[in-house]
Amino acid sequence: MNPPTPGVPSWVDLGTADLSDAIRFYSALFGWEAEVSGEEYGGYTTFSLDGRAAAGAGPLYGEGQQTAWSTYIATDDADLIAARVEAAGGKVLVAPFDVMYQGRMAAFLDQAGAPFSVWQSGTMRGADVFDAPGALTWNELTTRDVEGSAAFYGDVFGWVARESAMGDGTPYIVWELGGQPIAGIRPMDGDEWPDDLPPHWMIYFAVADCADSAAYAQALGGSVVQPPTSLPIGCYAVLTDPQGGTFSILQGANA
Known part of the structure; x- marks a missing residue:
C-alpha cells in the first residue's frame, strides 16, 4: 500500500x-x-x-x-x-x-x-477510499481572506492557487499540487454568510443521489442548511447532523 x-x-x-x-x-x-x-x-x-x-x-x-x-x-x-x-x-x-x-x-x-x-x-495512513458514494470527495476552505489564504497554504504545503468560477459565475479558487486539483477556496462574499460565521474547512462526501441523501439525513434527525443545488460539476447540499456538525454532500455530474 x-x-x-x-x-x-x-x-x-x-x-x-x-x-x-x-x-x-x-x-x-x-x-x-x-x-x-x-x-x-x-x-x-x-x-x-x-x-x-x-x-x-x-x-x-x-x-x-x-x-x-x-x-x-x-x-x-x-x-x-x-x-x-x-x-x-x-x-x-x-x-x-x-x-x-x-x-x-x-x-x-x-x-x-x-x-x-x-x-x-504510522500504521494508520488515513482514508483508504475516496470519491465513491459515502467517501470523502472534496475539501474546501471557506474564508473572507482569499488572497491571504492562498499565500498561507502555498507557503506551508506548496499549493498553487488557480482562479476558477462556480456555475453561477461566483469566483472560486482551485488549489493544485503537482498539477492535480486537491482542494478549493470559496470566498465568503455576499449576504449568505453571517458576519459571525468564522472561516472553516468544509468537507464533501460523495453520494449517488443528492436529493435522496439530503431527505434521508433530515429523516435521521439532521437538518438541510443548503438544499440540493445543481452546478456543472454536479449537485450538492449542505447538511448538519443531529448534534450540529456541518458537512456537505456531492453528487458528481456523471453519477
Missing part, C-alpha cells in the same frame, strides 16, 4: 457531543461500519466503507467545544509543518504529538483563523 501523498487532504474526523448518536446517524446515511477503539484511544471510532477506512469520530474533550468536522492534510514531517505554520502567520493549537504507533498529528489555525490538522502516518 502506498503512503499518502504529502500535502494532500487524507483524513477527516468528527468531534461530537454525542458519539453514539453520531455513529447511528452516519452509519445509516453513508452505509458506514463503525469500529470503536479501546479506552487508550478514548473511544475513537473509525468508520469503514466496504472494509476500507473512510472517516473517524470521537468525543469532545475541551469545555465549550462544538461538534465539528476536521480536515487532516497528509505530511511526512509534522514538526516541519508546525514551524512553517508559525512562520506564515498561523497558530499552533496542538503541537505535534505521537498517537501511539498509528501516526503523529498536530492542529493549527491558518492566518485567518480557520482550523485544520495534519497527519503523519
